[in-house]
Amino acid sequence: MKHSIPTVLTIAGTDPTGGAGIQADLKTFQEREVYGMSVVTSIVAQNTVGVQDVEHLPADFIQKQIESVLVDISPDVIKTGMIATSEMMVIIAEAIDKYSIPYVIDPVMVAKSGDHLMDVNSKQTMIDRLLPLATVVTPNIPEAEVLLSESIESVAEAEDAARRIVHELGANAAVVKGGHHVNDEAVDVLYDGAGIHRFPTARINTKHTHGTGCTYSAVIAAELAKGNSVYDAVKTAKLFITDAIRYSLKLGKGNGPTNHWGYRLQGLPKRNRRIFQ
Numbered sequence: 001m002k003h004s005i006p007t008v009l010t011i012a013g014t015d016p017t018g019g020a021g022i023q024a025d026l027k028t029f030q031e032r033e034v035y036g037m038s039v040v041t042s043i044v045a046q047n048t049v050g051v052q053d054v055e056h057l058p059a060d061f062i063q064k065q066i067e068s069v070l071v072d073i074s075p076d077v078i079k080t081g082m083i084a085t086s087e088m089m090v091i092i093a094e095a096i097d098k099y100s101i102p103y104v105i106d107p108v109m110v111a112k113s114g115d116h117l118m119d120v121n122s123k124q125t126m127i128d129r130l131l132p133l134a135t136v137v138t139p140n141i142p143e144a145e146v147l148l149s150e151s152i153e154s155v156a157e158a159e160d161a162a163r164r165i166v167h168e169l170g171a172n173a174a175v176v177k178g179g180h181h182v183n184d185e186a187v188d189v190l191y192d193g194a195g196i197h198r199f200p201t202a203r204i205n206t207k208h209t210h211g212t213g214c215t216y217s218a219v220i221a222a223e224l225a226k227g228n229s230v231y232d233a234v235k236t237a238k239l240f241i242t243d244a245i246r247y248s249l250k251l252g253k254g255n256g257p258t259n260h261w262g263y264r265l266q267g268l269p270k271r272n273r274r275i276f277q
């Protein structure tokens with residue numbers, strides 16, 4: 001740990017309704033008791049229904065924001081979310097490389113609403129420049145399919161995908177998340193370079209899953225910043241996101257946000273958590 005408290009920097013886009021992007025990351029860092037910092041890549045006009053518009057910040061201004069943070073409060077871990085263009089990816093890769101900071105990449109491509117958050121032509125830059133720097137990469141099933149140009153139909157194929165992302169694309173560890181499987185279980189699979197680990201939970205029947213991937217990868221970044229192993233960080237992330245989904249807040253007209261303090265309700269008597277169920 002570099003400072004008096006673990007520190008994490010998120011580099012990502014925004015969600016003004018607070019369920020995904022930088023807003024979700026900062027809420028999660030606070031809940032995990034690490035000091036959160038943020039660099040904005042794109043300002044997104046979005047809500048629980050979908051994305052209405054996007055403004056990308058100039059790449060050199062993203063670089064200036066990163067430099068402002070890194071020369072002053074160097075984070076223990078950097079996490080990235082929405083990075084829309086190749087130009088942004090190169091600038092971010094150069095900074096992570098220059099300062100040798102552990103790195104969690106959530107390879108955000110398409111929101112659950114179906115809106116594209118990454119230029120499709122940037123895929124190769126993500127593979128060439130960002131994945132080799134990754135301590136952990138956390139694709140959902142469609143993202144893993146895009147990265148590997150192959151379809152994933154089962155948990156066994158997700159395990160193969162995680163192995164390939166490490167051995168062929170150069171990440172140190174890969175978690176292929178199971179939110180998009182169509183079955184009774186949400187099984188995340190981690191390959192940490194040594195072995196495969198499965199993290200299964202019962203699938204919760206809800207439409208309120210906006211920002212699950214952002215929140216999950218933010219927990220992993222926070223736990224790594226505390227000095228925990230990749231395995232323990234993923235285990236904590238799975239517990240945290242399951243409670244965040246279970247006690248989701250039923251906000252908005254579409255796919256609502258998760259509850260970033262849901263894990264705190266687990267130990268409460270049922271009468272005290274009724275409004276969340």
Ligand SMILES: Nc1ncnc2c1ncn2[C@@H]1O[C@H](COP(=O)(O)OP(=O)(O)O)[C@@H](O)[C@H]1O
Nearest residue numbers: 140177178179180186188203204212213216241
């Ligand atoms: N309905 C659900 N029930 C339980 N866990 C879920 C559900 N949907 C997603 N998850 C979990 O949320 C996390 C994020 O997964 P996913 O939704 O696939 O990511 P993304 O938001 O990037 O699409 C994973 O741990 C996944 O297993």
Ligand SMILES: Cc1ncc(COP(=O)(O)OP(=O)(O)O)c(N)n1
Nearest residue numbers: 013014021111112210211212213214
């Ligand atoms: C600014 C921003 N970044 C990422 C996402 C995607 O979030 P994710 O956690 O994958 O969840 P969904 O939005 O897909 O439900 C986003 N929407 N906005």
